[in-house]
Amino acid sequence: MNKDMIKVVQSKLNKMYRSTLVVDGIAGNETQAALQKVSVLPTEWSTERKLVGFIQHLATLSGIDAGPIDGKLGPQTESAYSDLVYKLAHGKLPAPWRQEEFTGDDSGQWPLQNEASMNAFYGEVGTNQGKANSPYPLKLAWDTDKIVNRFTCHEKIATAVERVLQRVLDHYGLEEIKRLRLDLWGGALNVRKMRGGSKWSTHAWGASIDWDPAHNKLKWNRSQATLASPEYDFWWKCWEDEGAVSLGREQDRDWMHVQFARLR
Template identity: 40%
Template structure:
């Protein structure tokens, strides 16, 4: 539960008349008092023993109550932050901001947007030059702390990529961090960075990998192995829907979502 989620909670508490403070994303005394009032008013929704929960768990429970009252499917009111609570809170936040729930995301095919004019794979050698020569590189800072997937004690300062994709990548990382927050990104394994530039051919193939031009990134390789499909890959799970939507709105392509293999891989090149 990050500051964005606390702001969603504060808006609910303000709408219900129990909170008069600022929408600042901080669980201060006024927020805690409003939570107590709200949970007391909806004690029939809480399980036995809820009085002994920590303030953090009670805050999650209060958000779950808010979702339940809005008829958003949130699961049990248990004060525990899991994928269902995360999704329900996102729906609640969208309703607060727009007055209506978000359009169904999982019913849609991967977005085929290309606002940055990415080349197709077949055009890369002609457009960007030989993959045997190192491309013009830029290091894009990452708002959350990265760890090398194969050496979790090593923390890259950013992602080295082709200069062509640097601005787009920076926008994506900022949006992802704003949406999930560093704590949740770590819980989701999105701090496990599998690399960007790598002068090599595709694993299991003969053509050059998009990594050779520095326009592809791997995330959490150990939980999203090359041959794994939706039944096994971590990045295929529902809590990563917004993650993929943010990439696809910038025209990046997930091999997992388009081909159902190599779910770790996302590239700024059309297939």
């Protein structure tokens, strides 16, 4: 939660709840009191959680899919927030970003990124899921107190994922993994359509995994995304050796994301 987010909350509280807050990006007593008036936010939530919940509420009111109002600042809320800021500035939502469909020779180890190939190889979205066990403890990127040692993903990618993480552990060691934030797991299976689009994300098949989303946001390029730095070359080599694709390395966007679906 940064100051700009708090400013959005404060100015909206002023407009919608007739508060008279100074829009300074500091969640002091008056801002906390004003948040009490928002009935969708459970009173027992912390201030931080209420601020995030109010952003989710505002996004939902603006027709932006922010997911459930749970007060947790995950990738979906970050993305909804950036759309909300755009709408506040321009009066309309940004043009939807649509996942491209790739066609060509479909004889590779992994399917091409298009719905027909994905369905043929993986089955319907959300089906045939298995578990990948991590050889080192992972933290939920949006709730870093939560440790996960295994996560749901498509059963066909699970062993490849496990091989990658084992090589990563052997190469970097646990301390370095923590320093590089390679233990911040940002999600895999997510059965939902692309924002504003009609296409499934490759996450809908459980064929993609996100890593350290807070430092590798969807629209960031290599000048901002931490996973673009040379320290991570071995990390990406491990994935690429399994035939997985980094959208960051291929297209210089969505650096958090690695997928078992080919672009060509």
